[in-house]
Amino acid sequence: SQQGEEDPQALSIQEGENATMNCSYKTSINNLQWYRQNSGRGLVHLILIRSNEREKHSGRLRVTLDTSKKSSSLLITASRAADTASYFCATVPGAGSYQLTFGKGTKLSVIP
Amino acid sequence: KAGVTQTPRYLIKTRGQQVTLSCSPISGHRSVSWYQQTPGQGLQFLFEYFSETQRNKGNFPGRFSGRQFSNSRSEMNVSTLELGDSALYLCASSLAGTGGSPTNEKLFFGSGTQLSVL
Secondary structure (H helix, E strand, O other): OOOOOEOOOEEEEEEOOEEEEEOOOOOOOOEEEEEEEEEOEEEEEEEEEEEOOOEEEEOOOOEEOOOOOOOOEEEEOOOHHHHEEEEEEEEOOOOOOOOOEEEOOOOEEOOO | OOOOOOOOOEEEOOOOOOOOEEOOOEOOEEEEEEEEEEEEEEEEEEEEEOOOOOEOOOOOOOOOOEEOOOOEEEEEEOOOOHHHHHHEHHHHEEHHHHHHHHHHHOOOOOOOEEEEEE
């Protein structure tokens, strides 16, 4: 079953613009992770944010987490054509969980 | 360090056959997880192994099985293939130090095996 739901399902922007993707989930979490997937390839880990954190940065990426609203957002600043990919949020319900529960992803297209 | 290696990259089988997929984790990683990705169901957890023991299994029928060897390499097997088994099968590894949960840290994914069942 899908715990995280990304919004929007698809996003098309011009190079240089910022891209914001949102993720909502239903149950309490231990941590939430964002992954990127280029077409037909494996997933690449972007950021892990724990339930007691509100914001994390990594290069051009900024992730926020609002546990009261059960939502997270991923912001990519100054987007590049190479950022074109699908982005997934994955939730971990408890510290002892062995599995990630993925949303269906946001397909981002960055137009040069 | 080499990344997670999955073989084969592509596989075509017919209904009723069985298939074995292989995954070599990053050197030193002891936890291996498997996920199935389809356009309809998205990414779904299959199972996780640590030190040759299956610690968790997802909601898949018994036709899906796996194992892990002493060198942490893992295989998954699907018997009596059905058309709906067509999917990208992804393997992921993590350190899971001291036997901890792999989800407390990032997972490293392989490029996957694209299985087509005709």
